[in-house]
Amino acid sequence: MSAERVTVKEKVLSANDQLAAETRARLQAEGVFAVNLISSPGSGKTTLLECTVDLMKPSLRLGVMAGDVQTRNDADRLIRHGIPVEAIETGGGCHLDARQVSRALTTFDLSNTDLLFIENVGNLVCPAGFDLGESVKVVLMSVTEGDDKPVKYPAAFKRAAALVLTKTDLVPHLQFSLERVLEYARSVNPDLAFFSTSSYTGDGLAEWTGWLAGQVAALKRS
Ligand code: MG
Ligand code: ZN
Numbered sequence: 001m002s003a004e005r006v007t008v009k010e011k012v013l014s015a016n017d018q019l020a021a022e023t024r025a026r027l028q029a030e031g032v033f034a035v036n037l038i039s040s041p042g043s044g045k046t047t048l049l050e051c052t053v054d055l056m057k058p059s060l061r062l063g064v065m066a067g068d069v070q071t072r073n074d075a076d077r078l079i080r081h082g083i084p085v086e087a088i089e090t091g092g093g094c095h096l097d098a099r100q101v102s103r104a105l106t107t108f109d110l111s112n113t114d115l116l117f118i119e120n121v122g123n124l125v126c127p128a129g130f131d132l133g134e135s136v137k138v139v140l141m142s143v144t145e146g147d148d149k150p151v152k153y154p155a156a157f158k159r160a161a162a163l164v165l166t167k168t169d170l171v172p173h174l175q176f177s178l179e180r181v182l183e184y185a186r187s188v189n190p191d192l193a194f195f196s197t198s199s200y201t202g203d204g205l206a207e208w209t210g211w212l213a214g215q216v217a218a219l220k221r222s
Helices: 003-030 045-056 073-079 098-105 154-159 168-173 178-188 205-221
Strands: 033-038 062-068 085-089 115-119 136-142 162-166 193-196
Touching: 003 098, 033 205, 045 062, 045 073, 045 115, 045 162, 045 205, 062 073, 062 098, 073 085, 085 098, 136 154, 154 178, 162 178, 178 193, 193 205
Parallel strands: 033 115, 033 136, 062 085, 062 115, 136 162, 162 193
Antiparallel strands: none
């Protein structure tokens, strides 16, 4: 890469980071815990969110930003669960950036929000490199993806606070080692929290939502 290109990339990133820092300060001031959900397309982000919202809605005030390259389909699914939802259509962009999130944030009543989910565009590569001002990144992967994903796409796993394994009800039909994925994931990030879930059977959802509730409570105490 030429020196000139490096400079342009650095400028784009620093403008993004500046805006992300402003968003983070705003969320912190309002006591909102924000989760940036990152995964490949089709790993089950929206379905996990639908289940998560149903389980947590009775006790916490929730909101969702649903990012997609095209369509509002995911936002429309989530809106049926009776919480504030804003769609972000990137129009070809393969990740969300801080500007899009900062703009979408104005549609939420932050003083009446405890937990905000940001469903990133399905892509395990560049979403890992763009700070959105979130409290934590959470990486999802489904058991159909192959257990070496953490070492193939280490940046996403390194920067995440938690890994949520999805579709575990399919494990009996697959050559998939839960032990191996955990071993790979922890080799990249020893501090990664780990949840093994199935939105279909409900397995592991209590542990996942319990962890989220704990994060929200810790933020309120700080
Ligand atoms: Mg989705
Ligand atoms: Zn991208």
